[in-house]
Amino acid sequence: MAPAPTVTTTKPTLSTDLAAVAANTRTLMAHAPTAVLMAVVKADGFGHGAADVARTALAAGATRLGVTSVDEALALRAAGIGAPILSWLNPVDADFAAAAHQHVDLAVPSRAHLDAVIAAASGGPARVHLHLDVGLARDGAPPAEWAQLCRAARLAEQRGLIRVDGVMGHLACADVPGDPSNATGRTRFAWGVEVARATGLRPVHRHLAATAATLTDPRTHHTLVRAGAGLYGIDPSGTVRLRPALTLTAPLVTVRRVRAGTPVGYGHAWTAPAATHLGLLPLGYADGLPRAAAGRAEVLVRGRRRRVVGRFSMDQIVVDLGDDAVEPGEVATVFGGADGAPTAAEWARWAGTIEHEIVTGIGPRVTRRTR
Numbered sequence: 001m002a003p004a005p006t007v008t009t010t011k012p013t014l015s016t017d018l019a020a021v022a023a024n025t026r027t028l029m030a031h032a033p034t035a036v037l038m039a040v041v042k043a044d045g046f047g048h049g050a051a052d053v054a055r056t057a058l059a060a061g062a063t064r065l066g067v068t069s070v071d072e073a074l075a076l077r078a079a080g081i082g083a084p085i086l087s088w089l090n091p092v093d094a095d096f097a098a099a100a101h102q103h104v105d106l107a108v109p110s111r112a113h114l115d116a117v118i119a120a121a122s123g124g125p126a127r128v129h130l131h132l133d134v135g136l137a138r139d140g141a142p143p144a145e146w147a148q149l150c151r152a153a154r155l156a157e158q159r160g161l162i163r164v165d166g167v168m169g170h171l172a173c174a175d176v177p178g179d180p181s182n183a184t185g186r187t188r189f190a191w192g193v194e195v196a197r198a199t200g201l202r203p204v205h206r207h208l209a210a211t212a213a214t215l216t217d218p219r220t221h222h223t224l225v226r227a228g229a230g231l232y233g234i235d236p237s238g239t240v241r242l243r244p245a246l247t248l249t250a251p252l253v254t255v256r257r258v259r260a261g262t263p264v265g266y267g268h269a270w271t272a273p274a275a276t277h278l279g280l281l282p283l284g285y286a287d288g289l290p291r292a293a294a295g296r297a298e299v300l301v302r303g304r305r306r307r308v309v310g311r312f313s314m315d316q317i318v319v320d321l322g323d324d325a326v327e328p329g330e331v332a333t334v335f336g337g338a339d340g341a342p343t344a345a346e347w348a349r350w351a352g353t354i355e356h357e358i359v360t361g362i363g364p365r366v367t368r369r370t371r
């Protein structure tokens with residue numbers, strides 16, 4: 001466990017431990033020694049700060065960045081980051097011209113996208129990665145359209161309009177290494193690469209693995225792995241110990257003493273069974289604390305776990321401090337950081353969700369810091 005952070009601000013604060021991100025980057029690379037690492041920093045780096053995470057991962061050995069939208073890619077360029085960036089999820093009318101101008105590589109999941117990228121390209125061929133759906137029925141070209149997409153891309157490449165740098169796929173069940181759909185996904189991806197080669201394409205980057213497959217299945221590594229969750233200490237496969245990087249803290253706004261039988265919060269969903277102290281934290285579901293965690297959630301105050309009581313409000317939650325007359329201003333750790341504090345994984349369990357949703361859900365009112 002990392003030592004407890006020294007909290008120097010009394011506002012609700014989300015701090016990112018960049019040393020943890022660097023360590024996780026190295027762990028991911030060690031599991032995929034034959035591939036290069038694309039650090040996935042979509043959704044503001046899973047809530048950890050995209051530009052800071054990007055710089056940290058690149059310094060630790062990642063060579064490329066991955067995001068969903070062109071806007072996310074352009075924000076990284078605006079932050080002064082020059083590394084190759086792949087953007088893989090865009091409507092056909094996205095600003096592909098701006099992407100080309102800023103040397104942002106684009107994933108192409110359909111013929112309509114290919115045409116839009118070609119139309120927007122000027123001043124040199126746009127670099128694209130053709131995206132094959134290997135089993136999610138979500139993003140990526142359906143296999144039935146793949147050969148046609150490859151042929152059209154090859155023609156455009158021969159005319160100097162694009163350069164097909166990569167072929168990509170994404171697995172549906174990589175967090176369950178034994179799931180039979182993983183073998184199907186690998187086979188489909190290998191087929192997709194063969195079809196691309198047969199049309200004359202020579203993609204340098206062939207990539208299928210995200211974090212879980214990076215950590216569990218070398219057969220998915222190909223030339224490049226795309227890791228998001230793992231950078232942030234989340235292993236969806238539950239096989240490798242990584243370092244959580246995010247800590248959420250907030251100061252107690254008030255502390256009050258209440259008598260036994262005092263009902264608390266909206267709907268009077270909880271009633272104090274005995275006299276106690278109640279602390280108020282200025283964080284609620286608008287800040288990303290899931291309302292579904294009511295009745296189970298805990299926070300750390302003065303080295304001890306305390307129950308969150310009653311319903312979560314939009315802006316605030318109430319904490320049962322028992323006999324401790326803690327002073328207002330005392331900083332509570334909601335998750336991460338301090339020894340004994342709840343983890344984002346625990347919050348996910350309490351709310352019936354996954355860690356990803358907890359860490360990406362913290363709202364804009366919370367101050368961001370790195371350490």
Ligand SMILES: *Cc1c(COP(=O)(O)O)cnc(C)c1O
Nearest residue numbers: 040170210211226227228229230
């Ligand atoms: C989010 C995403 C990733 C990263 O997945 P993790 O499991 O977070 O590593 C990789 N590829 C695609 C297409 C994604 O959308």
